[in-house]
Amino acid sequence: MNDDMYDLVVVGSGAAGLIGAVVAAREGKKVLVLEKLSKIASKLKATGGGRCNLTNTLSNEEFMSRFGRDGRFMQDALNGFDHNDLVEFLKGIGVETHAPDGFRIFPTSHSSQTIIDAFENELTRLDVEIKCEQRVERLLLEGEHISGIKTQDAIYKTANVILATGGLGYPALGAEGDGYILVEELGHKVTDLSPAMMPLKTKEKWQANCRADTIPKVELRVDIKKHKKLRAKGDLIFTKEGIRGPVVLDFAREVTPLLKKYDEVPILLNLTKGKNEEQIREHLKKISQEDPDKTIVELVHTLLPLPLSEELCKLATIEPDLKYNKIEGQKRDHLIKLLAWTPMTVTGHDGFKMAMITRGGISLKQIEPKTMQSKLVQGLYFCGEIMNLDGPCGGYNLQWSFASGYLAGQLKN
Template sequence: MKLKQRYDLIVVGAGAAGIIAAITAARLNDKVLLLEKLPQIASKLKATGGGRCNLTNTLNNEEFMSKFGRNGRFMQDALKEFDYKTLINFFKEIGVDTHAPDGFRVFPTSHNSSTIISALIDEMQRVGVEVLVSQRVEKLLVINNQISGIQTTNNIFNTKRVIVATGGLGYPTLGADGDGYKMAQELGHKVTQLYPAMMPLYTKEKWVKNCRADTIAKVELKVDMKKQSKIKVYGDLIFTKNGIRGPVVLDAARDLTPLLEKYGEVPILLNFTKGMNEEQITKYLKELFSKAPHLTILELVNTLLPLELSNEICKLAGVEAHLSYKKIAGEQRAKLINLLAWTPLTVIGHEGFKMAMITRGGVDLREINPKTMQSKIVDGLYFCGEILNLDGPCGGYNLQWSFASGYLAGASFSKNTFIENI
């Protein structure tokens, strides 16, 4: 095994958090080594947002943190140093223009993640970050509770400061295998229970396969369980052969996967009518029928929903789709209107981490200093990004957190501010 030269900082993991940490530290004149176990860097970043790379969003810090739940305030110091405006300026500085076409989600104007990755690579070269790929870290070396180096499969690298930015368990084909969690646990850190999040879901109901032609916009999804009634998400939905996907499903999955593990199945209710309630739907159908009495009930419902979904909801209500509104029995009409307001489905499973964009759970935040991202257990050990127990919804939340935490960890490494424990 070869003994390599000493570095001021070694970053493990060349994703969004690790790359920006390395750049930030190198800009502060640190000698930085970035290690990646795959043959190329930023594999997951390249796939983010379907390759379009939704970098962040335009929420203020308070609103942004609230979307992460009770752990959100842990991000306060990181966001204070590196919020979405700072991120936009950073990319502009390295040659990437961004915009927010919907006023909320921020993308590179190219809408291509390769633009982001190329700019980051160029900046790492400019500031002197040494990048080594195909380097699997086997062990973090510690002497007297102080990081002393890193052991890879073939080499030992000396350093007194390490950032672990290895991400979560989602998308194992892009390199995720939980190695960072193992490193953390070996050094005494607690890792909370890990769940796959942000992914498609399977349903018990088979009729969903008949509705795959259209995207349903502005759907509200809520959990139909008394103790979980606060779980509500909004967004577009797409039916699949075996269930549902789309932004609203990806956001809901964060909360549903732990419930699935506990209960086996989770009943949900979906409003496909853009928030209309039973009274509003009743009024709408009556008024439309009075103007167009020749329309069948299927044709009336089709003015609210795509044809395939309209047909399935009529079937669920036991309504003959070819009849007129007036000829439907009152009980059936009430059932139809109830189903239009809230359509029930039962979530029964998912594909696990194979299709999970992010991981729910991670290194316990109570063991990390939020002002620096440094471990409270081992001196010189830092964590950032998805490996920590923080996950947010779709819309640039998780990438912003990765960039902000990576920046804060990297900024903590300036040789001018770091005091070594002797």
């Protein structure tokens, strides 16, 4: 038993936990941060390949809409701490930021270590105690109130706990889902969990010949009648086993839950920057008339990289060196359909070991959005990825972690 009494114990040292600790300590609270790894902020360090896309410049309304139907749960947190507030907060602890593309906001250093160092300095200034290599085994209660935390080698007394243990993505960085187990023991419901933000594997193999190029402005959509509204847009990269790139990271959060229902998920890819069949037909016809000596693969190459052009001609069973007007109409129509919407079939992924975030989490119905406090246990707060709320790429999930952690750290009862 540790005889010290803490006003707050924060479990987890990601973005959400760190800012929650700072906010509480600034209000004069005695704060302890527990981290099961040997150092803090391991996942934050890896965010965005280490470049750390902190947030973005969208309005709160637009920001919430990108999270789907549950996005409005964030309203109170964002009203109290939006992207402008985050930029000011970081500036106050010595981190300058900028938005080089006018949308995504990064530290000017483009290094997540800058963020971690600034938080460590601020926590030291505020006398926040940090204990690493502390695995929490149980949350202790007196009636329906938090009374402490038990780790593998100590008990810490406290009336308030912020659970910021994250999800299941990147287990090598500490994500093991232990937070879910802790709260389920207290009666909280955890929804189905799926890996998200990750590459996808496909049944097709032709794409392995098209790995050299990034295809811009691709639209992906699910080709299942009841799920046709699921779609995403962005840059795509073909891989030996399937597809990756920003658009796939966004799309994966919609597809991975479907793979639990269906063995395979058929998808359609518009690789031609949104052109429809008629526009593609007119484009090919026009280029062919301007230069009758161009082969069909050379014509398609005016829209797409050459390796991809060759593969799509093969899929349409067209000899790539044929001239446009020498191709039979049915095959030409088939090629144009393929250029407008190329079919592929998602068959799997690499699981949580490659997932940047987790789809699913603690049910939002059991959390008070104005405080981030549990509706079941007094003094228990949640923030970040542990909750059933996830967004696309582009600073959404990190902003949500900071906003929810900032609100939780206020310890509003």
